[in-house]
Amino acid sequence: MNREVWEFLREGKHRVIREWLEDRNFSAKDRAKLDFCLERLRTLDFALVSNKLLAGPLRGGTKLYKLRVRCQDKELRPFLCRGPVGDPLDYTLLQGAIEAGEHRFNPTNAEERALQNRETLIRNPNWRELY
Amino acid sequence: MSGEDLDGRRERLRRQLADISYCDQYADSVLFEGVSAQVQALRRQRGITQEQLAERIGSKQPRISNVESPKGKREWPNWEVSTLNRIAHALGTRLKITLESYGSMVDEVGTVTSDSLRRPAFADDPVIFPLPAAPVPDPAAPERTRWMQELMIPWLWTDQLELQRLYDWLRGSGLPPVGYDDEPYQWLLRGIAIHGPARDHLEKRFAERLSILLGEEPDVVMRDGGEDFLRNLYWTCAGLRRPSYLAEHLWQAYRRLKRTKLRGDVRDALQAALIQNQFGATKPLEIWERMVTTGRHTWLRGGEIAGYEGILARHATITKDIDKVLWALGQISHRWTENRGPDFKGLLLKVPDLGEPTVYAQLLATSKEWPSWARAYVPVLFVDPKTMAARVTFANVEVSAEWPVGGALRTGVRHIALNATAAVVEVEEWVETGPANFRILLNAFTTKIATVAKEDTTIGAEALYMRRVTYELTLQAA
Numbered sequence: 001m002n003r004e005v006w007e008f009l010r011e012g013k014h015r016v017i018r019e020w021l022e023d024r025n026f027s028a029k030d031r032a033k034l035d036f037c038l039e040r041l042r043t044l045d046f047a048l049v050s051n052k053l054l055a056g057p058l059r060g061g062t063k064l065y066k067l068r069v070r071c072q073d074k075e076l077r078p079f080l081c082r083g084p085v086g087d088p089l090d091y092t093l094l095q096g097a098i099e100a101g102e103h104r105f106n107p108t109n110a111e112e113r114a115l116q117n118r119e120t121l122i123r124n125p126n127w128r129e130l131y
Numbered sequence: 132m133s134g135e136d137l138d139g140r141r142e143r144l145r146r147q148l149a150d151i152s153y154c155d156q157y158a159d160s161v162l163f164e165g166v167s168a169q170v171q172a173l174r175r176q177r178g179i180t181q182e183q184l185a186e187r188i189g190s191k192q193p194r195i196s197n198v199e200s201p202k203g204k205r206e207w208p209n210w211e212v213s214t215l216n217r218i219a220h221a222l223g224t225r226l227k228i229t230l231e232s233y234g235s236m237v238d239e240v241g242t243v244t245s246d247s248l249r250r251p252a253f254a255d256d257p258v259i260f261p262l263p264a265a266p267v268p269d270p271a272a273p274e275r276t277r278w279m280q281e282l283m284i285p286w287l288w289t290d291q292l293e294l295q296r297l298y299d300w301l302r303g304s305g306l307p308p309v310g311y312d313d314e315p316y317q318w319l320l321r322g323i324a325i326h327g328p329a330r331d332h333l334e335k336r337f338a339e340r341l342s343i344l345l346g347e348e349p350d351v352v353m354r355d356g357g358e359d360f361l362r363n364l365y366w367t368c369a370g371l372r373r374p375s376y377l378a379e380h381l382w383q384a385y386r387r388l389k390r391t392k393l394r395g396d397v398r399d400a401l402q403a404a405l406i407q408n409q410f411g412a413t414k415p416l417e418i419w420e421r422m423v424t425t426g427r428h429t430w431l432r433g434g435e436i437a438g439y440e441g442i443l444a445r446h447a448t449i450t451k452d453i454d455k456v457l458w459a460l461g462q463i464s465h466r467w468t469e470n471r472g473p474d475f476k477g478l479l480l481k482v483p484d485l486g487e488p489t490v491y492a493q494l495l496a497t498s499k500e501w502p503s504w505a506r507a508y509v510p511v512l513f514v515d516p517k518t519m520a521a522r523v524t525f526a527n528v529e530v531s532a533e534w535p536v537g538g539a540l541r542t543g544v545r546h547i548a549l550n551a552t553a554a555v556v557e558v559e560e561w562v563e564t565g566p567a568n569f570r571i572l573l574n575a576f577t578t579k580i581a582t583v584a585k586e587d588t589t590i591g592a593e594a595l596y597m598r599r600v601t602y603e604l605t606l607q608a609a
Contacts, residue, residue: 028152029156031153032147033157035157036164039240043244044168048245050348051199052164057351082351089347089352
C-alpha cells in the first residue's frame with residue numbers, strides 16, 4: 001500500500017524542502033540519502049520505517065516527526081507529519097532542518113516553524129505539492 | 132518542478148544517478164536499508180520477537196537490533212555475511228548476494244514494498260510444499276457468515292497483504308449486505324470462524340495483517356470517524372489471541388492513548404485487545420490494575436464473554452505475583468454484593484497456587500479485610516500438632532480429624548445448616564491404635580477431604596487445594 005510524500009508550500013508557492021536543499025547546497029551524497037529515505041517512506045508500511053527513519057511523534061503530542069538522515073558529516077532532520085489533510089497515511093514535509101545536537105536544530109526554530117506550517121496547511125489544504 | 136508519479140520519480144532518479152557519488156551513496160542505502168527492512172519485515176511475518184530470533188541464531192537481542200536499526204557513529208553497519216546467513220536460515224529463507232548494475236536501481240523505484248519483502252517460511256514454501264486447497268466456508272454456518280467467509284478466506288489464504296480491504300472493512304464498507312445491527316468487527320471475526328486446523332492458519336495471517344495496520348499508528352492519524360475505525364480494529368484484535376503479532380503494537384497504542392480523552396467504547400475495546408494479547412512479565416499489569424479498579428470487566432473473545440475470571444486465569448504476571456491477585460480479589464469483594472457469591476467463589480478457585488501453604492496463609496490473612504460474605508468462601512484450615520486436631524471449613528461443610536492422647540483417631544464431617552445451627556451428620560472411627568502420630572492424622576484427614584469432595588461436588592475444587600495444603604503439611608511432618 002503505497003502512500004504519497006507531499007511538501008508544504010510556504011505562502012502557497014515556495015517549496016520548503018526543495019528550496020532548503022538548494023539554499024544549503026547539500027552534496028550529492030546527502031541528497032542521495034535523503035531521496036532514498038523518502039522513497040522508503042512512500043513504499044514501506046509505517047511500522048517498518050518508524051523506528052529507523054523516523055523519530056517521533058515529538059514531545060507535547062505535536063504529531064511532528066523527524067526524518068532521520070545520517071550523512072557523513074551532518075544529520076539531516078527534515079520535519080514532517082502524517083496527513084494532516086487528505087489521506088491520513090500520507091506524509092507531508094514541513095520544514096528542513098539539520099540537527100546539531102540534542103534538540104538543537106539549524107535553523108534554531110525549525111520545530112516551531114514546522115508546527116506553524118502544519119497549522120497553516122490545515123487551514124489551506126492546497127498549500128502542498130507532491131515531493 | 133511539479134509533483135511526480137512513479138515514472139517521474141524513476142526519470143528523476145535516472146538523471147541523478149549520472150553523478151557517481153550520488154549513485155554510490157544511493158546504492159549503499161539500497162543495500163543496507165534494504166537488508167535491515169527485510170529482516171524486520173520477515174521477523175514480523177513470522178510473528179517472533181528480536182529476542183526469539185537472536186535465540187535461534189545463538190546470539191543476543193542487541194545483535195538483531197543492530198541489523199534492523201543500526202546504531203552508533205559509523206555511517207554504515209559492519210554486519211558479517213555469516214551473521215546475515217544465520218539470520219536468513221533462522222527466518223526460513225536463504226541469503227542471496229548478487230552484483231547488479233547501477234541502472235537496475237531505476238526499475239526498483241516503487242517496487243520495494245512491504246509485500247515485496249515478504250517470503251514464505253520453509254515449511255510454507257509453496258514450491259517445495261504445495262499449499263492445500265483453501266478451506267471452504269463452514270457449511271453449517273448461517274448464510275451471511277458464509278458470505279463473509281467467502282470474502283475473507285481467499286484474502287487470507289494468498290500471500291498478498293491487500294491492506295486496503297481491511298481498512299475498508301473496518302470502516303464498515305465493502306462488507307456483504309449483512310444488516311445494520313452488526314458491527315464490522317463481528318463480521319470479520321465470523322469470517323475466520325471455520326472448523327479445523329485451517330482456522331489457526333487463517334488467524335495467524337489475519338493477526339499479521341492487523342499487526343501491520345496497528346503499526347501504522349492509526350490512533351495518531353485517524354480523524355473524522357476514526358473512533359469507530361479504532362473500536363472495530365481493537366475489538367477485532369480482542370477476538371484473536373496472537374501475542375507475538377499484536378501485543379507490542381497494542382501496548383504502544385495504549386501508552387500513547389492512556390492520557391488522552393478517548394471515547395469510552397474505544398478505550399474498552401483497546402483494553403479488551405490488550406487483555407487477550409498479553410505478554411511479558413510487567414507491561415500488562417498497569418492495565419490490569421486499572422481495569423480492576425474501575426470495574427470494567429466485560430470482554431469478548433469470539434462469542435465468549437470473559438470477565439475477571441479471564442484475567443485471573445490468563446494473566447501470566449499474576450502467577451508470579453500473588454499479592455496482586457489477592458489485592459484484586461479484595462477490590463472485587465468490596466465492589467460486589469452477596470448475591471454474586473458464586474461468581475466470587477469461581478474467582479477464588481482460579482487463584483494460582485492456592486494449594487501452596489504460604490499462598491494459602493497469605494489468602495487467609497488478606498481475606499480478613501473482605502466482607503463477611505466473601506470471607507465465607509475461603510476454606511479455613513486449622514491444624515494443631517499439640518492438640519492433634521485438624522479441621523477445614525468450606526462454605527457449608529466441615530471436615531475434621533483428631534487423635535487425642537490415649538484415644539483413637541477419628542475423622543468426621545459436619546454439614547452446617549444455613550441458619551447457623553450445626554448438626555453432626557457423620558462421625559466415623561478410624562481404626563488406629565498406638566501413640567498419636569501427627570503424620571498419620573494428616574494423612575487420614577487428607578483422605579477424608581477427598582472422600583467428602585467426591586460426594587459433594589460443590590466443594591470439589593476447594594477440597595482439591597486444601598488436600599494439597601494438607602499433603603504439604605504431611606510431608607513437613609514426616
